[in-house]
Amino acid sequence: MSNRWETGSGPSALFERAKEKGGVLSESNGQTTEPVSLAWKELLRDEILDIASACSREGWDGEEAVPISSASVGRAIRLIYLAPDVVRPPEAVPSVDGEIAFEWRFGKYRRLSLLVHGDEIVFSAILGALNNRESASKPFVDGWPTRLTEILTKQCTSA
Amino acid sequence: MPDPLPTIGVCPNERITRFLTQRKWFNHKTDNVSPQAFSPRTPKPPSTIAKTSVYRTEGCNDDEVWLIGEKYVTEKRQDGQRVLARADVSADVILSSAGLLIEPAPTPHPRHADIVNWPDSREKQLDKMNVLAEQSELRLPPPTSPSPTIDHM
Numbered sequence: 001m002s003n004r005w006e007t008g009s010g011p012s013a014l015f016e017r018a019k020e021k022g023g024v025l026s027e028s029n030g031q032t033t034e035p036v037s038l039a040w041k042e043l044l045r046d047e048i049l050d051i052a053s054a055c056s057r058e059g060w061d062g063e064e065a066v067p068i069s070s071a072s073v074g075r076a077i078r079l080i081y082l083a084p085d086v087v088r089p090p091e092a093v094p095s096v097d098g099e100i101a102f103e104w105r106f107g108k109y110r111r112l113s114l115l116v117h118g119d120e121i122v123f124s125a126i127l128g129a130l131n132n133r134e135s136a137s138k139p140f141v142d143g144w145p146t147r148l149t150e151i152l153t154k155q156c157t158s159a
Numbered sequence: 160m161p162d163p164l165p166t167i168g169v170c171p172n173e174r175i176t177r178f179l180t181q182r183k184w185f186n187h188k189t190d191n192v193s194p195q196a197f198s199p200r201t202p203k204p205p206s207t208i209a210k211t212s213v214y215r216t217e218g219c220n221d222d223e224v225w226l227i228g229e230k231y232v233t234e235k236r237q238d239g240q241r242v243l244a245r246a247d248v249s250a251d252v253i254l255s256s257a258g259l260l261i262e263p264a265p266t267p268h269p270r271h272a273d274i275v276n277w278p279d280s281r282e283k284q285l286d287k288m289n290v291l292a293e294q295s296e297l298r299l300p301p302p303t304s305p306s307p308t309i310d311h312m
Contacts, residue, residue: 095195097281103193130290135285
């Protein structure tokens with residue numbers, strides 16, 4: 001399993017690759033072939049599938065990690081495709097309990113972790129200081145929790 | 160060579176090491192450790208205790224720490240994957256900032272321990288994992304293998 005941060009294809013590179021893929025206004029013809037947001041989501045979907053493949057057997061971490069199931073993959077991909085446009089690409093990370101987590105790090109003491117656990121969206125953030133933390137669990141229905149979007153919008157625009 | 164750590168209680172100023180075996184659990188370019196690196200293992204019956212495997216490495220030099228990782232993590236694996244990095248964190252962060260406990264578990268090595276007292280709620284676990292990741296220091300192995308003996312470490 002490759003680390004796309006190391007190979008130049010992590011969150012910021014995902015965004016750049018999304019633009020290269022055609023998600024930008026073309027200088028030559030003024031046409032946008034594909035929204036940037038959709039392009040990075042497709043790239044992240046591929047990364048999720050790579051992770052799932054690498055973590056498909058029990059004990060993939062050398063200990064007792066739960067395999068990442070097709071159901072977990074489906075939930076993770078659905079979550080990403082429901083991401084609001086303001087959201088920048090996260091890093092996808094395997095979890096030993098068989099989930100795929102998404103992580104943003106905006107700087108020192110500024111990070112957010114997100115995952116789908118069963119039928120809930122779970123997120124937890126550090127917002128500027130270690131004692132300034134926020135977390136919540138919300139039903140995973142048809143979109144991202146408002147507060148989650150608010151936090152990411154603020155952090156993405158100030159990062 | 161430092162004395163082995165028996166099952167004595169953990170001091171807040173001890174260095175605690177989590178060996179990282181997944182490339183997605185760290186980013187050496189940004190010195191970031193993923194919170195998922197600290198995610199507790201789901202307990203398997205009859206156990207009911209979620210735990211994260213760590214080593215108490217206070218008093219060990221760098222080569223000795225990597226040797227523990229080589230002998231007791233890499234060589235225990237059957238899939239050929241290696242320790243790729245480690246996250247060092249103060250016991251005080253685990254105990255005070257995250258409100259977790261460190262339980263000596265001297266198998267397979269006297270310095271082995273488990274981070275325990277994880278809440279059942281995934282949301283609360285994630286909060287504590289974030290704290291550990293934020294406060295941990297990413298260390299990469301040296302280009303060559305360490306050479307000290309393992310006998311009394």
